[in-house]
Amino acid sequence: MAERVYSYFDYDGEVELPWEGVADFAGMPHYFWLHESSSTPRSGIFDLAPVDATLLSRVVEMEAIWHAWDLDYHAGKVALDSHPLRSGVNPQFVNLKIEISNAAYLLRDATFRRRAIFRATEAFLALASRFEGKRWPIPGFHSATLEVCWSNS
Structure with missing residues (x-):
């Protein structure tokens, strides 16, 4: 089952x-x-650790900032040098990235291992198919949204 x-x-x-x-x-x-990556496309072995609601909210907030920029970037409204991780562009994004990285480091002791296959979501594939053959920039397009299927390693 995809998650x-x-x-x-x-x-x-x-x-x-x-x-x-x-x-x-x-x-x-x-x-x-x-x-460890695998010879099977988009498949690999991953270490996982549960996250709490606070860390998840930080990740969701950071993703929202990224997604807004990504839409503007793909639409040609902003240049690559406006990426929110660049110094001085979006301090909140940078702070969230640091906070998430620090929290992730602390989770490393609680990991377990599973095999995974990542793929683009059906919604993203439907969106992407509408833009096939069009030249960048493409308003409304964005980086892939993914889903994952886990199994025992």
């Missing part, structure tokens, strides 16, 4: 797996880190 991916970090959207992020596992939010 929700709240946010993912360090992902090129083409061939790589997300290196880390937050997704549901058994219906509950967990932080995940890539442990």
